[in-house]
Amino acid sequence: MRLLHTADWHLGQTLHGIARDYEHARFLDWLLEVIDEQAVDALVIAGDVFDGQNPPIPALRQFYRFLARAKARRAGLDVVVIAGNHDSGSRLEAPSPLLTEMGVCVIGGLPVAEDGAFEADRLVVPLHDADGSVAARCVAVPYLRPADLPAMTDAAEDADPFIEGVRRVYAAAVEAGRRAVRPGEALILTGHCYMRGGALSELSERKILGGNLHALPVDIFPEDAAYVALGHLHRAQAVGGRERVRYSGSPIPLAIDEESYLHQVVLAEFEDGRLVRHDALRVPRFVAVRRVPGGGRFAAPNEVLDTLRGLELDAALPRDAWPFLEVSVALAEPRPTLRDEVAAVLAGRPVRLVKLAVRATGSGETLAEAAPLADLAELAPEDVFRRLYGKHHEGEPDPALIAAFHELVATVQEGA
Ligand SMILES: [Mn+2]
Incomplete structure (x- = not known):
């Protein structure tokens, strides 16, 4: 099963007032070619699809047109999309009745039952290989805000309530994933979050994230996860020395100081429930x-x-x-x-x-x-x-x- 991991597209972004539609359009054309050429079975978009809560019409058109073209090229392609902090989770999820029919799963927020109970099982998405058999279960956790987290009545006194709450949500989601995984299937996670020790873009991220506030420890991701596809940081990087826990980074430079980044998407291949290889595919620089x-x-x-x-x-x-x-x-x-x-x-x-x-x-x-x-x-x-x-x-x-x-x-x- 071949999975393509990307994130932080920020469709609709402007750079000092200049629209990026041209670069995004070129990137999406390139991505379609990659999906085809590399025979990709699953595409994971790990948040910040859009740059803002209310994306401009050309950005919406770009996104939906891309999904339609991707599915037209590879009918069996599974697509998993989670909301990032820039996205409006509910807006992203609104077309779900149509998208689900197409094999595109959008997770904008944590699913809850009518009584308010967290339904972690609904975060688990099956991913299929070229034969149409389930080869992996993807646990998809959207960006979490303090209001999304369970009330913390029993946390240790010195624990950061935000980090502790996020840890519990991920733990419940991972448990749901483990329950779903059958022998030979990979457990894959995707999330949009800020991990401790991450390298930040000075101009486009540091001022938003504010140092190490609420940075998450890498041990919130279990060792039995075959791969963790992260979004949020714009520089591609592995986290905490764990090669299988990665940010793909953004596909285009979102600030001038990201000019030196090697913008990429990650192609990951799984066999018998394990990651057997992962390669960074360099995104061409469409505008110097x-x-x-x-x-x-x-x-x-x-x-x-x-x-x-x-x-x-x-x-x-x-x-x-x-x-x-x-x-x-x-x-x-x-x-x-x-x-x-x-x-x-x-x-x-x-x-x-x-x-x-x-x-x-x-x-x-x-x-x-x-x-x-x-x-x-x-x-x-x-x-x-x-x-x-x-x-x-x-x-x-x-x-x-x-x-x-x-x-x-x-x-x-x-x-x-
Ligand atoms: Mn983000």
Whole structure:
């Protein structure tokens, strides 16, 4: 049984205001080819199908069109989709009556009975091999929010109630999976969660996840799981030294700093209930990401402008495929024309500036740090101005700037 693991598509995402539909469309075309060529039996999408709770219409169309085309190509394909934190679980699940008929199982939230009891058995999805026999049982756990978790009346005092609650949900789900597994079938898990020790994308994840808050220990996944297909982190990685517990990562860079990631999907093969091999399939980069000067560095304006002039760009590309460009400038002195200068160098060229980052190279010291004073009144306005200038810039301010400052002070004083 051959399973393809992917996650964090974030359909409908924009990068600094630029829609990603073109890249997503190319990725989905590529994925269809892979499903065909690799004779994939099961596709697991481990959450964050969409970038937002209320996805834009083109994103919805992309998703449903993809499912229809995938099933048209491989009628026996099992598809398992779980909701991530970006998805609306109930919205994702709404078309389930139709999708179930097609062999697409969507788990948006934890199934509960009318009396509110958690029905873990409904999280277990059979996966079939090419002969149509069940080869694995996939335990599919959507992203869990505190409100989804059982009340914790008996937890140890020092236990984090969130982690303890998640552990219990997974334990019950795994038990349901074990009950369903027959000899020769693999126990597979999928979830959308943040595991301890994961490598984060600085720009698109760290600010959302907030350090190690509620990071889950890898031992919530049992050793008898043949494979654990995770979503949430955008960088592909194994978790806690366990090769069979993996994030596939996102298929396209969702932030500029993910430019260096090796975006991939994972092809996993199972025989007699065990994982026999897993391979990372590199997703082609459909739109290049260029960073000047690159590697998160900042360079002086003239150096940056020279580099931009020398950029080799492909004029034959369609507009949707023009590279994304990030420009990072270190400013030693004010340069109010910088944005215009960058725009002038790039005008008419096949590239899209998504970000112009500017870092002042002054001391960074506040007035109080630079010169502790008993009384601010000891300083003349020009002294304060010079010190502020030194916080942001190097050297002395231009005499014309000082003159302009005095003019401004005079205007304010007259007004008062
Ligand atoms: Mn996520």
